[in-house]
Each structure stands twice: as structure tokens, then as C-alpha cells.
Amino acid sequence: MFEEIENYAKENFIPIIRPNSREILIAEVKKLSPSKILEIGSAIGYSGLCMLFASSASLVTIEKDEERVTMARQNFERYNVSKRVQLITDDALKVLTNLAEEEAKFDFVFLDGPKGQYHKYLPLISKLLVKGGTLVADNVSVMGLVDSTEPIAHKHRTMVVNMRKFLSEVTSSSQFESRILKIEDGILIAKRK
Numbered sequence: 001m002f003e004e005i006e007n008y009a010k011e012n013f014i015p016i017i018r019p020n021s022r023e024i025l026i027a028e029v030k031k032l033s034p035s036k037i038l039e040i041g042s043a044i045g046y047s048g049l050c051m052l053f054a055s056s057a058s059l060v061t062i063e064k065d066e067e068r069v070t071m072a073r074q075n076f077e078r079y080n081v082s083k084r085v086q087l088i089t090d091d092a093l094k095v096l097t098n099l100a101e102e103e104a105k106f107d108f109v110f111l112d113g114p115k116g117q118y119h120k121y122l123p124l125i126s127k128l129l130v131k132g133g134t135l136v137a138d139n140v141s142v143m144g145l146v147d148s149t150e151p152i153a154h155k156h157r158t159m160v161v162n163m164r165k166f167l168s169e170v171t172s173s174s175q176f177e178s179r180i181l182k183i184e185d186g187i188l189i190a191k192r193k
């Protein structure tokens, strides 16, 4: 549906959600029919648009890269959904901390920001997500490295260790009922109990 954005992302090496993962995300949004969605990692607005077109929800989306924010804003305008979107340009940890202090609540969270930071976001997301709400997190396999028994190259080690910590915390948490789908770069779907 947003083919031009897909092509732009491909040509400009902007990472956006992959096709099968996107379909899972859309199916989860449709299943829950949320009214407030939080997204960490807007990039140029592609996954945000997919979620907006799959629901009648409003979207708060966080992105620290100003150039990408400009493009995301243009894309939301182009598809006439700007009124439903609050685009925040800042570091996600800072924004999530502020939202939690304000006691903001969301019924759907799409986590697609920096992979080495998911474990830091989890306690904040737990506060922000209402009971019965859904968390979807992308790239939890980190290029297959999370399940690898081989030594991890130094440049990926912290990210992989942190992602393992995140996954272990969500899957063992009494607050979440979760499953990991091993498709593409791995998707976690967790329901807040």
C-alpha cells in the first residue's frame, strides 16, 4: 500500500519492518483494535502508517533522527493522518520516562528502536501498557545472533547480551504472556496480563 515509501527506504538504506513481520504487526493491531498506540522508532513513518490504516487509533511515535522525523511528518501528511499522530523527536528512553511520569497509558506498543536498549525500555513499557494491552517488539533475533551458541563478534556483543536480557525478562515476567515468532529477524508478541 505504501510502495513509494518502501522503495525510498530501500534506496536510502532506511530499515523498515519486513513484509511478514509487517503482516503480523497489522494482524495484532486489527485483533486488538487499540485506541492509543505507542511506537518506539518511527524512522520515516512506514510502520506507523501501517498501524494507523489498520485501526482508528491515535499514535504517539518517537524518533531521534531529525531528518527521518521530517520525512515521517511528510508521509503522515501525505496520507492524511497527521491529526492522529504525535511525533516526538528525542531519545526514546527520555521520552518513555516522561510519559511514565505523566502516567500516560497505551493499549498497544510497537517497539522498534535501538536493539541494545529494549531491556531498559521494558519496565517503562510495563507501566505505560494497560492490562490486556499488546507489546510487539521487532528484530528480537538480532540477525540470528540471539540464539547462536557461537562466540559473538565484539561489535554485536553488547546488543545481543542486552536483547537476551530483554527476552528473558519478558518471557519470565508474571506481567506478560509472550511468544516469540522466528520469522525474518524475530518478533516478540507479549500480552500485558
Ligand SMILES: C[S@@+](CC[C@H](N)C(=O)[O-])C[C@H]1O[C@@H](n2cnc3c(N)ncnc32)[C@H](O)[C@@H]1O
Pocket (backbone or CB within 6 Å): 015, 016, 017, 040, 041, 042, 043, 044, 045, 046, 047, 048, 062, 063, 064, 065, 068, 090, 091, 092, 093, 112, 113, 114
Ligand atoms: C528499525 S528503525 C524503525 C523502523 C520503523 N518502525 C518502520 O518499520 O517503518 C529504528 C529507528 O529507531 C531510531 N532510533 C535509534 N535510537 C533511538 C533512540 N535512542 N531514540 C529514539 N529513536 C531511536 C533510528 O533512528 C531508526 O530510525
